[in-house]
Structures are given as C-alpha cells and as structure tokens.
Amino acid sequence: MSLLAIVGRPNVGKSTLFNRLIGTRQAIVDETAGVTRDRHYGKCEWCGHEFSVVDTGGYTSGTDDIFESEIRKQVKLAIDEADVVLFLTEVGTGITDFDEHIAEMLRRCTKPVVTVVNKVDTPDKGADAYQFYALGLGDIWTISSANGSGTGDLLDHIVELMPGDTTINEESYTAPHIPRIAIVGKPNVGKSSMTNALLGEDRNIVTPIAGTTRDTLESHYNKFGHEFILVDTAGLRKKAKVTEDLEFYSVMRAVKAIESSDVCILMIDAQSGIGAQDMAIFNLIVRNKKGCVVVINKWDTIQKESNTMARWRESIKAKLAPFNDLPIVFTSVLNMQRILDVLDAAAKVYENYSKRIPTSQLNEVMLAEIEAWRPPCIKGKTVKIKFVTQLPSASPSFAFFCNLPQYINDSYKRFLENKLRSHFDFTGCPIQIYMRQK
Ligand code: GDP
Ligand code: GDP
Numbered sequence: 409m410s411l412l413a414i415v416g417r418p419n420v421g422k423s424t425l426f427n428r429l430i431g432t433r434q435a436i437v438d439e440t441a442g443v444t445r446d447r448h449y450g451k452c453e454w455c456g457h458e459f460s461v462v463d464t465g466g467y468t469s470g471t472d473d474i475f476e477s478e479i480r481k482q483v484k485l486a487i488d489e490a491d492v493v494l495f496l497t498e499v500g501t502g503i504t505d506f507d508e509h510i511a512e513m514l515r516r517c518t519k520p521v522v523t524v525v526n527k528v529d530t531p532d533k534g535a536d537a538y539q540f541y542a543l544g545l546g547d548i549w550t551i552s553s554a555n556g557s558g559t560g561d562l563l564d565h566i567v568e569l570m571p572g573d574t575t576i577n578e579e580s581y582t583a584p585h586i587p588r589i590a591i592v593g594k595p596n597v598g599k600s601s602m603t604n605a606l607l608g609e610d611r612n613i614v615t616p617i618a619g620t621t622r623d624t625l626e627s628h629y630n631k632f633g634h635e636f637i638l639v640d641t642a643g644l645r646k647k648a649k650v651t652e653d654l655e656f657y658s659v660m661r662a663v664k665a666i667e668s669s670d671v672c673i674l675m676i677d678a679q680s681g682i683g684a685q686d687m688a689i690f691n692l693i694v695r696n697k698k699g700c701v702v703v704i705n706k707w708d709t710i711q712k713e714s715n716t717m718a719r720w721r722e723s724i725k726a727k728l729a730p731f732n733d734l735p736i737v738f739t740s741v742l743n744m745q746r747i748l749d750v751l752d753a754a755a756k757v758y759e760n761y762s763k764r765i766p767t768s769q770l771n772e773v774m775l776a777e778i779e780a781w782r783p784p785c786i787k788g789k790t791v792k793i794k795f796v797t798q799l800p801s802a803s804p805s806f807a808f809f810c811n812l813p814q815y816i817n818d819s820y821k822r823f824l825e826n827k828l829r830s831h832f833d834f835t836g837c838p839i840q841i842y843m844r845q846k
Pocket of ligand 2: 594600709740
C-alpha cells in the first residue's frame, strides 16, 4: 500500500483536507464495525485506486503553538517514510517564513512532492496562488478543502505519482503463499526480543520489500515445522532512536508492517495492560483487514493466582469487542515461555484467513440459519436473502444477495457474522459482510 503524507504549518487546512480525502464512507464503515476511527490515518479511495494517508500535523498535541522544530521533525519523517509528500499551504497568508523553511527541506527530497495551495474557495483567488511558484517546488495545485474544488485533479495527479500499484482489486485473492507475519506493538513491549528469540542466529535477511516499504526487512523463517516471512521493522530502531517517542513515527512504522503482512502479532506489555496506544494499533490491524494474534508479553512479571490467565483473557476480550474472536497467548520472551505457541496461533490464523468455504456448503449452512432467524420486516417489506458466496478477496469477505440490501441492519449483519464464526473457524480474522442486490 502506498502512503501519502500531508505536511504543512498549523492552520493551513491539513486536517480538513485529510477528512475530505478519507471521505465519509470510511467513517461509516468504521462506525458500524465498532472501530474507533483514527483521526490522522486512513485510506483514500479514488476512481478505483486506493492509498493510505497520514496527516502528520494531527500527531502533535497543542496545535496552537507547535514548535517549528516539531514540524521539521515531522517533515523529515514524512520524507523518510512516505511515497509521496503533499505540502499544504494556503492562499490567504501568502508564503510565510515557516512555509519557506518547509520548502527548503522538501527541495532536497528525492521523493515526489506535491505543492498544494489551499483555501482557493473561489476562482478569483486562483490568481493569488501564483505567488507560490516562488517556493521553487515546481507546479502548484490549487484546491479548497472546504468545498472540494480542485481535489479531483489533485487526486488524479497523486495516483499517477504513487510508485506502487494502487489499483483496488476486490478479486485480490492470492494463491496460498508463505504467510507474511508482522510483530507490532508500542515501544518496549518486547518486539525486538521476540524477533531475536524467533530468528536467533538463523537470521537471514532475504530481501528488502520493493517500493513503498523499502526499509522494511523480510526474514525467512523455517524452523519447528513453521515457515513464514517475518516482516521486520524492529531491526531499524537505531536509525529512529531520536524520534522514537513520536506517536506519528510508531504509527507510520506500524502501518507499514501491518499493510505488508497477512497476520499481525500484536504484542502488549502485561505490566501496563491494554492502553490507548495498543488499541490504536489494534484498530489499524482491523481496518487493514489483517489476521491477528494477541500476545501478552512479560507474563513473568505478573503475580498469578489459579485463574489469573482466564480473568485476563475475559477482560482483554471485553476491551477488544466486537472483534474479539482472537487467539490470546501469554508469553515471557525473557524465559522463552510459549514462544512457539505464538507461531502455532499465527499459523492457525493464517489458515483461517486464507480459507475458502465452498459456495454449496456456505449456502446450505447459512440459508438454514437465515431461515431460522429472518431479517426483520422493515416498513412492511419482507427482506429475503437468497444466496451467499465468499468473495475472492484476500481477507474473509462474504456477499449476501437479497432483494432489499439497504434494509439489512447492523445487528443482523452481526448475527450473520457470528453464525459464520460458529460454523467455520475464522478465529483471528476480521470478517467483512456485504449485502448485495440480487
Ligand atoms: P490544520 O491545522 O492544518 O490541520 O488546519 P485545519 O484543517 O484545522 O484548518 C484550519 C482552519 O482553516 C479551520 O478553521 C478550517 O475550517 C479552515 N479551512 C480549511 N480548509 C479550508 C478551505 O479550503 N477554505 C477555507 N476558507 N477555510 C478552510
Ligand atoms: P520493543 O521496543 O518492543 O522492541 O521491546 P524490546 O524487545 O526492546 O524490550 C523492551 C524491554 O523489555 C527490554 O529491556 C527487554 O529485555 C524487556 N523484555 C522483553 N520481553 C520481556 C519479558 O518477557 N519479560 C520481561 N520481564 N522483560 C522483557
């Protein structure tokens, strides 16, 4: 997945533009899935193309008086991490010193930079935008994030600049392959320790991933009956030391690791339990429709009674609801405890993730369930589901064909999902349910 980063000084309209690019569709999808929407990271869909967007400014607290040094850090990170950098300015103020400083950094950047002048709400303001050519960054694009004008042309241009293939392909089913596994989590939970425990001396860096994730490493693991590609960002920590505290940085890193994997191992520190940052990463996994294994690490530090693990399990599931049909493994990397259980769980999740349910079996089972518990009548209309099929997408997705798809509510979709989960093992996999017109 290609990544667009929006940079610029405060108040030029970065978050307004971000929201427009992400659109309302995703907000709705996230809401119905019970996922808290990340205000600064999302996916932009445009004419059959899709890419990720981060609003770098969103990750700074106290937006009113951000230090310029903070913004410079963000610009630097955006240059390092993104595939295309969108530099946002605004027509009303003209070029400020701050804009100059950002432009100076961007002029040295080898990645594509798109310079955009915002708040061109009416055509007459377009003339004022010409002064921005003085930034020395080539062509400028004029838009109004508020009313949307100019954003279509801008998106066409961005899609052209993206190095990777951005085409949305619902039929993106890839034949079973060696599973790609990413270990993710906030700093200090034990990701590097886990990676080292797994790879040990056999660490064998096969290839840097092409294109977007050029500095993510892949290691081929083949031991104890498990074969997979470990998508590794932990080895890159040294370079990042200075900026590691930035939430923006961890998010960028997590996004890349998650997007290039099939199954994510979400590591959580038992000492601190599940907090906001862990939830944010979990939501990235769900939003990217990836398989997930939850690992509670540093289990050695927890005082245990007879049912401690069961109580933890319950409380974690309650926090992760509604998507909590997940394996949870309690580990101590320090004591090499249950490390292989993590691999077993990840392998099982991948099996579920790549599973195809034959259409005949799916219909037999699900139509019987639907018959036993029909969709509620709405406005006196009877909703009939006639056929169900698994879509050829990478993650488990099902289309239910019916006469009035718009009348199927979320609670009925949840019913369908639960039934799918109870008949066919999809533990660790988010499930997408689509209602389609027959
Ligand atoms: P950020 O700090 O760069 O994220 O900027 P915001 O998105 O918070 O926007 C700053 C202010 O500019 C807000 O009051 C927005 O409503 C306003 N704004 C954003 N885009 C436009 C636009 O296209 N036209 C006008 N007139 N105002 C805008
Ligand atoms: P990362 O930032 O997620 O890669 O975390 P590290 O692997 O660097 O680990 C952070 C710290 O936690 C290090 O001091 C590790 O030694 C320690 N640590 C990792 N796993 C465990 C564990 O299972 N138990 C305990 N007690 N400490 C651990």
